[in-house]
Amino acid sequence: QVRLVETGGGSVQSGGSLRLSCAASGDIYSAYCMGWFRQGPGKEREGVAEIGSNGVTNYAASVKGRFTISQDNAKTTLYLQMNSLKPEDTAMYYCAATRCGGMLRPPLNPLLYSDWGQGTQVTVSS
Numbered sequence: 001q002v003r004l005v006e007t008g009g010g011s012v013q014s015g016g017s018l019r020l021s022c023a024a025s026g027d028i029y030s031a032y033c034m035g036w037f038r039q040g041p042g043k044e045r046e047g048v049a050e051i052g053s054n055g056v057t058n059y060a061a062s063v064k065g066r067f068t069i070s071q072d073n074a075k076t077t078l079y080l081q082m083n084s085l086k087p088e089d090t091a092m093y094y095c096a097a098t099r100c101g102g103m104l105r106p107p108l109n110p111l112l113y114s115d116w117g118q119g120t121q122v123t124v125s126s
Contacts, residue, residue, distance in 0.1 A: 002026045002115040004095045009120030016085050016124070022078040022095030022117060033100035036069060036080045037110050038091035038122075047108025048093070049080060053100050058107040063089075085124045092119040 008020040020036065035050030049059045049069035057069055068081040078095055096113035098104070104112045 002028050002032075002097050004097060004115060004117035006093065006095045006117045006120040009093060009122045011123040011125065012085055014085060014087055014124055014126050017081070017083045018085065018122060020080040020082065020093055020095075020120060020122075022080075024076050024078065024095075024097060028076060028097070029099065030075060031099055031101060032075065032097050033104050033113075034071065034075075034078045034095070034097045035108065035113065036078070037094045037096055037108075037113075038089075039094070039119075040088075040091040043091075045094070045110050047110060050104070050108055051078070052103035054102045056103055058103070060108060082122070085122075087124045087126045089122060090124050091122060093122050094119045 003025045005023045031053045036048040039045040051057050066084045070079045095117040098114040
């Protein structure tokens with residue numbers, strides 16, 4: 001089992017930036033896919049960005065060009081750099097992980113992830 005702890009959420013004005021971190025511990029292996037998901041008030045959980053065990057990344061269309069997902073070399077910390085934030089980015093952001101070979105299909109599907117963090121709140125005001 002993998003334990004995931006997110007940090008870095010907060011409140012920011014529209015156009016601002018935040019960097020989320022997710023510390024992974026436990027049975028984390030190199031053959032893991034990791035991703036960021038979010039859930040706004042009254043909305044379903046949606047995929048934001050993910051990185052496969054091969055290092056390939058996927059982004060939701062709504063964040064492409066504004067958000068960047070990355071990992072440290074040991075693959076024990078996942079990051080999400082969020083720039084040009086918009087009020088519609090307001091949500092609870094969750095880190096997730098699952099064993100995989102390469103990339104998950106379909107991409108950005110929360111049902112394919114087995115381990116989840118508790119989430120960190122991001123609030124963007126206009």
